[in-house]
Every structure is written in structure tokens, then in C-alpha cells.
Amino acid sequence: MADQNQEGQIREKIRKRTVSKIWHCTQRNILKGCRQQLTEAERKVMSDWIMKVLPRRKMCSTKRLAKAVAGPETAADLVVYLWAHDEDEMHPRMRLQLSLLLLILLYNGLRPGEFMESVHYPDSNEGLLYGDFVLILVRNAHRDDLRWLLEVRLRNRKWRRHDEGLNEWHLLKMDSRRPHLCPVSHYIGLALADNALEGISSVSELERVRLSDTAVSTRISCKPEMERIPVIRRMTEETRRQVSADKIIRYDAFKDMLRRLGARAGYTIRLTPYQFRRGHANILDSAVTPAERRQRMGHVDDTALNAYISQISGVDTQAIIHGEAQEQDLFHKARSISSWQDFGSSSSSTWQAGLERKVKPRRDALKQFREESASRQTHTIIPLDDVNEEGLPPGSDGLIVPFERPAPSVYMRAILEAESDRKQIVGFMDAQPSSLEARISPFVSLSSTFHNETYYPRTRPDRNGGCPHCMYKGPPSSKPKSSAVTAFKLHLLQCRLKADAKLLDSSTNNVGQPQRCAWQCCGYLFTFQKGPEHKKFDMDHLKRHIQRACSQADGRMACLWTDCKESVPDKSRLESHLAEVHCGTSREHTAKIEYCFQHREYYSSKAAWSAHCTQHLKDMGDKDLFCGIFTRREIVICAGICIFCIGDQSLSATQRFRQFSAWDDLKLHVEQHMQNFASRICPHPRCTTNLSTKGDAQDHFWNVHGMRASKTQLNK
Incomplete structure (x- = not known):
């Protein structure tokens, strides 16, 4: 029989708890359909048969599903990973919204249906709306400063939905020390981007809000027309490039x-929203009174907490018996999901087993996603040298992730x-921003609902959508x-490079000034007439520098041209480098502009490009170790590098760091190397x-370095 707690999994025996749930549903159906209610004796007989007779006759399973607990360190780690380490492409606003949802689970411990559209209320568009939020600027009684608070109204709590009297x-308070973990900063960014706040349209206006000498606080609510608009919305189904203007995110999507996200972050256990609610309840159990915990968690009595406690006991009896302090942080880590981390791979047996229960098309799609994510995986565990006995860095405030990525x-x-x-939000993790505008501005920029087109620097199509340099x-x-x-965007970049090169070559010829030798500030005036005899005369001068050049400690020769950091194996390579890069004195040579995809910068001279490649x-x-081509929003932001050329010490820096913007060119180049690979x-x-073998090399190049090569060319 199918176990209702698993997605389509068939077990040998139905679980006792599942039978009990079916019996309760049957009672409700009898009452609803037949207008009859079973007597107390009938209900007791049936309950005893389910709870005692069936297990004794081994007609049902008494096993209990393990309920994992995700502590605050897990939620904080996921937020840090989402901003600083996640290589998966995502709409900027969806990344910000996912971060806010994780913070809601971290700080509020809500049920998913209380802040987003539940599967039990389809198409209701109910959740957290702008009308449920109020910004409060309050005067701090203990310090002479002003603090921002966010008041959140919960209308959809369990058993209280549609009853305003039980709202x-x-x-939530603004955290200026950790903006990336501050839900107030996330909300303000979304609200300003949606123009939802009454009387506030920018961060500068919000920063100018002040209190009078007699006022204790002031409140900023949303505009009347925005009260029914969800704060966290889903993607439009038509284009998948734009966030919906009025449709809330669904639980299934979240x-x-x-x-x-958990699979990419290295968690070998499947993450669910309720795991964070259990972790929140465990934290409250030791910090607040039972009444406060029931009110915060939305429980009727204290018995519900038993379902939130981990089945693994967290009592350090060894320390108690020996009269020592309990290592609670160590035991908490062993009980929580943070112990199910493996950064050596983004996939795991648990994750793979979960995917096997899906239908085939979805399983194949997720398998491809997992393989692509694993091929780019570069994260490994790094042990901390400077930690205390509890495994936390010195001075930890309890929310710092107990490991270092x-x-x-x-x-x-x-x-x-x-x-x-x-990148600015990632910078908040190391340096505290000084002003409110510095903390909020990146969140506002990321909150745009439309995914704007991105082009290479100084490349834009004309008004007709074509190339402005050609037809x-x-x-x-x-x-x-x-x-x-x-x-098309690569075509715009190539045309821009050619146009800039022609302009540079034309301006240089018009000037007509000879170049001076910059070898250790020599100052020799090169000739600038056309003809091979002048080129030879210039090289004769440079050869005298080469003959007097001394090798370094490692035996390599260093180019002493000003602002050049090139290092070559011998004098012959140094001569080739000078002729190719620095001896551009005759006007028969055309200028060439280079572009670095990673740094998004142009280089107008061979010397500058050579120095930049050397620095790379x-x-x-x-x-x-990644050498493949990476595109984001239809532009190449990490060009491909030949794995053979980059390891060839006999080549110049520009040859070793040759960039490939198209997979076909990179594959053809690598396959030529593979034919002679011994x-x-x-x-x-x-x-x-x-x-x-060459087959192992092909697998290694793809799985570790992200290089693609045709298997037919490898003679496996």
C-alpha cells in the first residue's frame, strides 16, 4: 500500500500512523456524508484494533519516519551559500525572495501555509501581503538612537484563518551588523522596488525620516492599492523571465x-521547510516560557512540541557524570541537519534515492541538473585551526556557521x-556598511521584477535591434x-573590438611619433618608417638587451620592459616575446584590442594585455580548476581556457591564457591536443x-575542469 508520507513510495506494510490517519478521515467523511457520528465505544474499539491488534499481528509497520531538525546554523549557512557560493543561475529577485523566505523560517518558524499559498487553498493568492507589514521607527529607550522595526501580521495561522480577531x-528588528541576515533590509528593498510604501519612494527619503522631540515612534504602512499585493511572488509562466505583478509564490515551488539549494550546498539529506520550524521550536524551548512558545509557534498545548524534538537525545551524560560542562554545541550539531554535509559532491545517495521516486521525464531533468552542478563543484571542507572546544570560532554569537567554506x-x-x-551583499559578510542607503541599495536593485537585458560593456544594438557597426x-x-x-551579443562585442582597433590604429598613424625603448627606461628612439629593414634594425637593438639579461633563480628570463611582468623559459622565448608584444614600431602592424571576459575590461596595448594574462x-x-565556458543571461562571463595550453610553460602568457567564447572552437582546439596526448x-x-587512458582523461576534463570533447575523437 502507498505510504501517504512519501511521494509514491510503495512499502511492504502500511505504517500504523497512516492507518490511524485514514481512520480519522473516515470518521469525518461519515459525519459529512451520512450525518451520523460514531459512538465513543465504537471509536474506542476501532482505535484499540489499530493501535494494539494490528501491530501485535504484524499486519502494519510500527516504524517511525525520522524527523530531521534544521538549526539556525543551517539556515544561516544556506543564506551565505545562496549569495556567496551558489553558481546556479536565478532571477535576481527570486534569489532575494528565497533569501527572505529562509530568514522567515529562521526567525519566525512559521508553517509554510502561513506565509505563502498552501496546497490546501489553491489559487487563493493568500500569504504575506504588503498590507500585513508596517515599518516602525522607534526611539530606543536604552540608547539615544533610532531603530527600525518591522511589524508582521499573521492572518493565516492554523485554525485561525479567516478570523481577524485571532490575528x-x-x-523583527533591523540588523545593521549583518544585512545579509536581516529580513527588514530584504523587505525594504522589495517594497521600494514595488513603490509600495506610503510617502516613501527611495532609500534617501527613508533615511531622512525623523521623530519629533515628543514622539516615541512613527509608522510607515503601504499604499492602499498595494494592500492585497503579495510581497514574495512567483515567476510568470509565459516568459519565465519576469516576476508576476500580483501572484504569490506557491509552496510546491518553494x-x-x-x-x-540544499543539494547544491552539499547537504546529503533532503531539506524541507518544516525542518526549520522544528529547529526554531527547539531554540525557543530553552529560551522562553511555555506560554510564549505556544503563542509563537501557534500550538494549542505543549503536546505538539513532542513532534518537534529530535529522536536523538542531546544530553551529554558523560559530562554530567564526570561533573563537567555539557558540550551542547557538539551534540546539537550531531542532532541537526548540519551534520549531513558533504562538500565533496553536490549529490548523495539520499538525494539520488529521492529522485528515483519521480516520474521518468522529471527524473531525467533532475539528473542532468545534478550532473551539471557536480561538474562545476569546487567546494571542499576546510578544517578550522582557530576554534574553541565547542567547534565554533572564538567570539561566535551562536549564528555563525560552524565551518568555513x-x-x-x-x-x-x-x-x-x-x-x-x-557582490555588494557578499561584501556585507566581511565589512559592516556605514549608512542605511549602503545597506538597502543593493536589495532595491535586485528587486526589479523584469529581467533586464545584459550586454558586454559598450555594446548595445541599434534602435532596430541590429548591429550598429554592420548590417x-x-x-x-x-x-x-x-x-x-x-x-548576437558576441557578434556585437567582436564588432566593437574591430571598430576600436581601427580607431586606435588610425589615431596612432596620424600622430606619427616614434616609440621609445622601455627596457629598464632605456629611452632609445625606435624608427617608425615602413619596411622590414627598419623592423630588423629595431630588433638588433633589443637583442643587445637580451644578451645582457640575467636569468632568475628558477632559471627563467624576466622581461624588464616597463609594466611588463612576463616570464619566459629562455632567451629565445624572450626575443619572440619582445618582437610580438613590444616591438610594434613599424606602421604596417594594425592595432588590436583585447577583452577580458572575467573582469569585463578592454586592453588597447599588447603589453597591457600580456601583463594582465600574467597576473591571471x-x-x-x-x-x-574550471576551464570551461560559462554564460549568464546570454553573455560569456567566464571564457574557456585550453587545459593543455594553460599548463604549457614554454608558451607566452597570452598564448597560455587564450580565451574561447564558443564551445565549438574550444572543443576543436582541445581535440587537436588530444590526438597527441601521451x-x-x-x-x-x-x-x-x-x-x-584517454577515456579517463575525457571524463576527468569534463567532471573536474568543465571541458567538453567529442568521445569519438578520444579512441576510448
Whole structure:
């Protein structure tokens, strides 16, 4: 029989609790359909048969589903991961809304149906609306300062829905030290973007709000026309690029978003909203009175708390017997979901088992998502050296995540460069912003409901949607394919590079001034006439510098040209470098502009581009193993790098850091290397994996470095 607590899972025996639920539903149906109520004796006979006879005859299962508990450290970790480490593409407002939903679970411990559309009330559009929020500026009695509070009205609590007399209010305060964990900052950003506040349209206006000498507080509510508009809304089903203007997010969508986020963050157990409610109840149980806990959790009596307590006992009896202080933080971690973390992979046996219960199309889609996420996974556990006995950093306030994630990879750093507002929020984790405007502005920018088009710097189509430099027409405006939009934006970038190069070459020729040698500030005046004899004369001068150059301690030769950091293996490579990069004195050479996809910057000289590539190679860390192409919103923000070229020390920095913006070009280039690949060690300079066959190399290049290559070319 199907177990109703699992999604389509068939068990050998039905659970006792499931039979009990079916019996209670049957009683309600009898009362509703037949207008009859069973007697007390009849109900007792049936209950005894279910609770005693069936288990004794082994006709049902007495097993109990383990109820995981997600403590505050888990919610805080997910918020930090969502902003600073999540490489999955998401609408900016949906990321902000997901962060706010996690904070609501963290600080309020609500049931999902109390703040979003429940499956029991489909199409009701009920949840937290703008009319349920009131901003309060209050004078702090203990200090001579003003504090912002957020009053939240709960209209849809269990057993109290549709009864305004039983409404409940929660208060949240603005946290200036941790804006990324502050629900008030999230709400203000959403409200200002929706123009929902009465008399306030910008952060600067909110910052100018003051209290009179006699007033204790002032309140800012929403506009009358915004009272029925949900704060947290879902994506439109038509375009999937725009957030709905008036439709609230559904529980099923939030549950799926939370489950996927947990898998990407390295949790090997499936995350559900109710796990955070249990964690919230456990925290309240030791901090407030039973009456306050019942009121906060919306419970009728104290018996409901038994379902929220973990089945794993958290009592340190060894410490009690020996007269020592209990290691409560250690036991709390073992009881909570934070112990189910594995950052070596984004997938796990539990996650995979859950997917096997889905229908095949959905299972295949989630399997592809999991594989793509695992191929880019760069997170591993890093042990903390400076921790106290409880496993927390010194000075921890209890909400700090009890582990440290590694620094963002080059892949993640490229994402943050493209998403500047998100980068500011990540910066809040290290430095406290000084003003209210600095704390709120990035949240306002991310709250736009429409996903604006993103282009490369200084590249925009003309008014007809085509290329302003040539006759190339852009993709159709109505539902264009993502690949076509990506190709068109790359075309705009290439035309911009060519136009800038022609302009630079033209302006240089018009000036007509010769170049001076910048080798250790030599100052020699090069010739600028056309012809190979002048080029040879310039190189003869540079060869004299090369002959007198000394090698470094590692045997390599350093280019001493001003602002050049290139290092080459020998003098012959140094001569080639000088001829290619610095000896651009004859006017027969055309200027070339380079563009760095990761830093979104243009470079107009060969020397500057060479120095930039050299710096890229120096900054490469042990976790920067991703070499594939990464696109975000139809633009390349992390270009592909050949895994063979980047590990070839005999090449120049510009050759090693050659960028590929199209997968076809990168695949063709890598396959040419693979035909002559004989080494059994990964060619990447930061990877030492042993590769037994070319097939293993292909799998390793894709799973670890994100490189694609045709299997037919590898002779597996």
C-alpha cells in the first residue's frame, strides 16, 4: 500500500500512523456524508484494533519516519551559500525572495501555509501581503538612537484563518551588523522596488525620516492599492523571465527551490521547510516560557512540541557524570541537519534515492541538473585551526556557521563581477556598511521584477535591434532562442573590438611619433618608417638587451620592459616575446584590442594585455580548476581556457591564457591536443590527477575542469 508520507513510495506494510490517519478521515467523511457520528465505544474499539491488534499481528509497520531538525546554523549557512557560493543561475529577485523566505523560517518558524499559498487553498493568492507589514521607527529607550522595526501580521495561522480577531503580530528588528541576515533590509528593498510604501519612494527619503522631540515612534504602512499585493511572488509562466505583478509564490515551488539549494550546498539529506520550524521550536524551548512558545509557534498545548524534538537525545551524560560542562554545541550539531554535509559532491545517495521516486521525464531533468552542478563543484571542507572546544570560532554569537567554506572559485568570482549588486551583499559578510542607503541599495536593485537585458560593456544594438557597426540583424524579439541571443551579443562585442582597433590604429598613424625603448627606461628612439629593414634594425637593438639579461633563480628570463611582468623559459622565448608584444614600431602592424571576459575590461596595448594574462596565471589558486565556458543571461562571463595550453610553460602568457567564447572552437582546439596526448598526468598546472587512458582523461576534463570533447575523437 502507498505510504501517504512519501511521494509514491510503495512499502511492504502500511505504517500504523497512516492507518490511524485514514481512520480519522473516515470518521469525518461519515459525519459529512451520512450525518451520523460514531459512538465513543465504537471509536474506542476501532482505535484499540489499530493501535494494539494490528501491530501485535504484524499486519502494519510500527516504524517511525525520522524527523530531521534544521538549526539556525543551517539556515544561516544556506543564506551565505545562496549569495556567496551558489553558481546556479536565478532571477535576481527570486534569489532575494528565497533569501527572505529562509530568514522567515529562521526567525519566525512559521508553517509554510502561513506565509505563502498552501496546497490546501489553491489559487487563493493568500500569504504575506504588503498590507500585513508596517515599518516602525522607534526611539530606543536604552540608547539615544533610532531603530527600525518591522511589524508582521499573521492572518493565516492554523485554525485561525479567516478570523481577524485571532490575528497575531511578530516584530523583527533591523540588523545593521549583518544585512545579509536581516529580513527588514530584504523587505525594504522589495517594497521600494514595488513603490509600495506610503510617502516613501527611495532609500534617501527613508533615511531622512525623523521623530519629533515628543514622539516615541512613527509608522510607515503601504499604499492602499498595494494592500492585497503579495510581497514574495512567483515567476510568470509565459516568459519565465519576469516576476508576476500580483501572484504569490506557491509552496510546491518553494519546496523545490529549497531542495535544489540544499543539494547544491552539499547537504546529503533532503531539506524541507518544516525542518526549520522544528529547529526554531527547539531554540525557543530553552529560551522562553511555555506560554510564549505556544503563542509563537501557534500550538494549542505543549503536546505538539513532542513532534518537534529530535529522536536523538542531546544530553551529554558523560559530562554530567564526570561533573563537567555539557558540550551542547557538539551534540546539537550531531542532532541537526548540519551534520549531513558533504562538500565533496553536490549529490548523495539520499538525494539520488529521492529522485528515483519521480516520474521518468522529471527524473531525467533532475539528473542532468545534478550532473551539471557536480561538474562545476569546487567546494571542499576546510578544517578550522582557530576554534574553541565547542567547534565554533572564538567570539561566535551562536549564528555563525560552524565551518568555513573555501574561497569562491574563478567561476564564482566571474559571476560576482557580472552581478555587482550581489557582490555588494557578499561584501556585507566581511565589512559592516556605514549608512542605511549602503545597506538597502543593493536589495532595491535586485528587486526589479523584469529581467533586464545584459550586454558586454559598450555594446548595445541599434534602435532596430541590429548591429550598429554592420548590417547584421539581431534575433527576433519574440521568444528568441538563448543560443541565438548569445551569438548576437558576441557578434556585437567582436564588432566593437574591430571598430576600436581601427580607431586606435588610425589615431596612432596620424600622430606619427616614434616609440621609445622601455627596457629598464632605456629611452632609445625606435624608427617608425615602413619596411622590414627598419623592423630588423629595431630588433638588433633589443637583442643587445637580451644578451645582457640575467636569468632568475628558477632559471627563467624576466622581461624588464616597463609594466611588463612576463616570464619566459629562455632567451629565445624572450626575443619572440619582445618582437610580438613590444616591438610594434613599424606602421604596417594594425592595432588590436583585447577583452577580458572575467573582469569585463578592454586592453588597447599588447603589453597591457600580456601583463594582465600574467597576473591571471599568478592569481590562479588550487581550487580554480574550471576551464570551461560559462554564460549568464546570454553573455560569456567566464571564457574557456585550453587545459593543455594553460599548463604549457614554454608558451607566452597570452598564448597560455587564450580565451574561447564558443564551445565549438574550444572543443576543436582541445581535440587537436588530444590526438597527441601521451602523458598520464593532467596537464592543468594546479591538478596532479593520474590518467590511465584517454577515456579517463575525457571524463576527468569534463567532471573536474568543465571541458567538453567529442568521445569519438578520444579512441576510448
